[in-house]
Amino acid sequence: MAVSVLAQTLKGSEIIKIGNEINELKRQGQNIANLTIGDFDPNIYPIPSELRDDIIEAYQANHTNYPPADGMLELRKQVSAFLERELRIQATPNEILIASGSRPLIYSVFLALVDPGDKVIYPAPSWNNNHYCHITGAQEIQIPTTAENNFLPKAADVAPHLKGATLLALCSPQNPTGTMFEQSDLEEICDLVIAENASRQRGEKPLYIMYDQIYAMLTFGKKHVDPVTLRPKLKDYVIYIDGISKCLAATGVRVGWGFGPEKVIAKMRSIVGHMGAWAPKAEQVATAKYIQNSEQVHNYLNIFKSRIQECLNTLYQGFQQLKSEGFAVDAIEPMGAIYLTVKADYTGKTTPEGEVLNTSADINFYLIKEAKVALVPFSAFGTDGNVNWFRASVGTSSLEDIQAMIPRIREALSKLK
Ligand SMILES: Cc1ncc(COP(=O)(O)O)c(C=O)c1O
Incomplete structure (x- = not known):
């Protein structure tokens, strides 16, 4: 065929x-x-019983039509509050995009930023970046990592590859290793990205970071760190991937959120819209209700x-x-x-x-x-x-x-x- x-x-x-x-x-x-x-x-x-009941209730209340393209405002507001409360990360509702789990968000980051032939850098081992590179025709640069470094990249590993690159894909806590960035290691990588962007011409595409923190709420005592909190200067260059799939054991519920610079998020919204990869409306209503109750979470x-x-x-x-x-x-x-x-x-x-x-x-x-x-x-x-x-x-x-x-x-x- x-x-x-x-x-x-x-x-x-x-x-x-x-x-x-x-x-x-x-x-x-x-x-x-x-x-x-x-x-x-x-x-x-099982998923939280309150979330399950909220989903059923939302269907009973007929939340069954198309949701807004960027996700329901109430959910984006609650995600914004959740990020601030739980992770001390600031993202306004306009900087947040809801999709049917985090995969369409990752795909839309690639489609929004990467042209065929553009360099995309990611550590090996890592989860699925190779497939998104293939689909977008990116030139993939896999950085080998070592057990001594918990299979996470160090600044010295990424430094030789940053010149002219479009995207650096990072994940912490990381799939497949279950390991997390040390603050100083992530800071050093962030500083390299800041320096690389400072060296680019006006109008040239910058180097972005995709930071997948879908497991950020599933940590066992070690503090989760993220690029923009460590280096606020990076705010315009980091797109975060997150959602409920893992932290609420809700892989089949399909509610994810991405956040980052408004201009990139707006493009991702259009791409997710063309894919029709919205989170179901009832699940959005229920997730907004569930995550606002900190004690319950x-x-x-x-x-x-x-x-x-x-x-x-x-x-x-x-x-x-x-x-x-x-x-x-x-x-x-x-x-x-x-x-x-x-x-x-x-x-x-x-x-x-x-x-x-x-x-x-x-x-x-x-x-x-x-x-x-x-x-x-x-x-x-x-x-x-x-x-x-x-x-x-x-x-x-x-x-x-x-x-x-x-x-x-x-x-x-x-x-x-
Ligand atoms: C690091 C990472 N990001 C994203 C995903 C996808 O999550 P979702 O089910 O929300 O699409 C997974 C799923 O295994 C993952 O491990």
Whole structure:
């Protein structure tokens, strides 16, 4: 079938391949602990009951027609108040755009700023920037990061690439690593962006930052930092991505917000409008009502976050225990989001069936078959296949499931020669 070059060259998702393998094993009656998806099992992590009731009430009140293109004013007002109250970030309702989750916002940032051939810089591993670069024909510059730096970029890593670049895509707390920027590291990167923009000619397109903070409310004690709060001079150059998908376990509710310079937000509004990617009106009405009640939000978050943190810590401690027993594994202490970064350094080892594990994907498939635990290798997020680090997402597993994984991983790794 003849389709566009874009469609022909879309990259398949490695996560979907892993999902297919899991489904095949499930069909054979096996029970696989699936740590691959950045989602929640709603039976383990339901959305706040008040939000659910508010959504139902909004439908009963017939909020079923088109919402305004930039989102309902009441929601934009409440988002503005929420950002100020929770994160000390200032954004007026005119600087805020509502969409059906944060993905259309990310896509519209790319479409609003990036011309074909423009340089877009982002760290590897990172989530989905490669796909948006592909769709917009951007020249993508992936910056390798290291475990020592919690897989976040440092100023020295980005500095060589900023000349002439259009967009620097950053995320904290980061998917896939669950790690967060140190204030000084982000400050140094911000200073480079300020200097780069000061060096550009009048009328030249500036360098923008897309700052994805969709996990900002899911942190475990470490302070979330953001570019404009640290460097107010950057106000005209930073577009933030945020929303309720992760912090309220509401991935299927589809309410996201982006905010930034009004001129860019206005263009993004038109693009989101052409996509028709508005958040459903009833969900907007309900979200506005829900987030204005700070006590309600915090009651939910306190319980939700402590459960997620307990799962991440259990897995982290399990990997530390295996490491202390001499296994070639490691993990980075969880800081935020729903992810743990784990290492299983087993390339070159041979399975009991005599197969040699050549890549991180091979190690992953071995763990799926032998330990019944599915992770996602960082190669799915842009690193080389020889980087033996993986993302473990805890949103669809119970604490008991997670506790039961470690002995299975131990047994599987013991069989490798
Ligand atoms: C960093 C990051 N940004 C954005 C999204 C997309 O969120 P939404 O479901 O609101 O489109 C995800 C989802 O996994 C994510 O991890």
